Amino acid sequence: MSNSFMFKPLCFQTEIIETDSKELHNLLLGEKEIVFVIDKKVLNLNPSLLSGFADQRIIPVHATEEIKSFAHAQTLITQFHQLGVNRSTIVCGIGGGITTDIASFVASIYKRGTRLWLIPTTVIAMADAAIGGKTAVNFEGTKNEIGTFYPAEKVFYNPEFLQTLPYTEKHNGLFELLKISFIDDNVKLGRQIFTDGLSMKLILTSVHAKLKICINDLSDRGDRRKLNLGHTFGHLIESIYKYKIPHGFAVGLGLRIALRCSREYELINDETFTAIEKRLSQIPLTVFLDPETLSKIKEQGKEILLADKKNTDKLTLVLFKGLKPDIVVHSIDYSDRVLEIIIEELGKQC
C-alpha cells in the first residue's frame, strides 16, 4: 500500500497600498535595508523620490525590452552582490512593466529570493505587470520565455505617476484594462473605461479583478490562463515588430484577432461577435504598422506562434465563447487560417 501526502498549493499575499509622493518617500526612508531598481526616466522625472538614499543603493535602468534579458539580469546580480544584498534586503522595483519584470526576476532568483516591493509607474505596470507575481526576461527573440512566479509583498499606487505619462502610454494601457473587463465579465469596468477615462479608481478595480483570479492559480495552470486573452497574438506582433510597438497596442490587436478566431472556430455567433467588436472598437487603435514588416509574419508567423511557451504541436489560444462572453482556453490544430486572420487584422493598421 502506498502513502501519499497532500500539501496546500502555494498561496501568496500582496498588500496594495494607495499613497502619494510625500507619504511614499517617508515610507521608503523608514527602511534601512533597501535597494532600488528604477527606470532612469522615472528617476529624472521624480528627483526627490529617492532623496536621502546613498547613490549606490539606486540602480537606474534604461527601460527597453533589450534589458529584459539574462545579460542584464546578470549585471543586476553583480551589483546586488557588490552591495551585499541579502535575503532580508528589500528590492524595490520602480517603473513600468519592463523595470518591474526584470527587478522582480532578479529579486526572485538572487539568494533564492529577496524581499520585493514594487512601485509601478505606468498603467500597464499598475494594472497588470506589478501584480500576480509573474517575473520575466525575454530569450532568443521569445517574449517572457524565462521567468518565475514571485509576488511582491507590497505594491504602491501613487496617482501622481500618471501625470507625467505620455498620452500613448495612457492610451495603450487601456487595452489591458479592457482585457480584464472581459475576463472578469465586468461590464461596469468596461463601460467606465469609455465614460470616465483613466483614473486610479479604474486601475484599482482592475487590480482587484486580476488578483481575484491569480490568488487561486499563482502558477497559471488553471483559470489564470484566461488572462492571456490577446497575448499569444500580442507577443507574436511584438516579436515581429521587434518590440517597437507598445505592449498595450499589441494586446489590443491581439484581442481583435482572438475575436476573429473565436468566430472562425464557431465559439461565438455573429451577434456576440458584433457585441464584443463594439466594446473593442471604443478604444481606437492608433498604431501604424509598416507593411514590409507585415510580410515577415507570412514567413515566420507559424514558427513564432508554435514557439510561444503556451503551445506545443497545437495552438493553445484564449478565445471568447458564448454570449456572456465567457473566455476559454482552447486547444486547436495549427491552421493557416489563423495566420490569414492575423495578417488581415494587422493589414488594417498599415
Ligand SMILES: NC(=O)c1ccc[n+]([C@@H]2O[C@H](COP(=O)([O-])OP(=O)(O)OC[C@H]3O[C@@H](n4cnc5c(N)ncnc54)[C@H](O)[C@@H]3O)[C@@H](O)[C@H]2O)c1
Ligand atoms: N509580469 C506581468 O504579469 C506583465 C503583465 C503585463 C505586461 N508585462 C510586461 O510589461 C512590459 C510593458 O510595460 P510598460 O508598457 O509599462 O513598458 P515600459 O516599462 O517600457 O514603460 C513605458 C515607457 O514609459 C516610461 N515611463 C514609465 N513610467 C513613467 C512615468 N510615470 N512618466 C513618464 N514616463 C514613464 C518608460 O521609461 C518607458 O519609456 C512588457 O515587457 C510586458 O511584457 C508584464
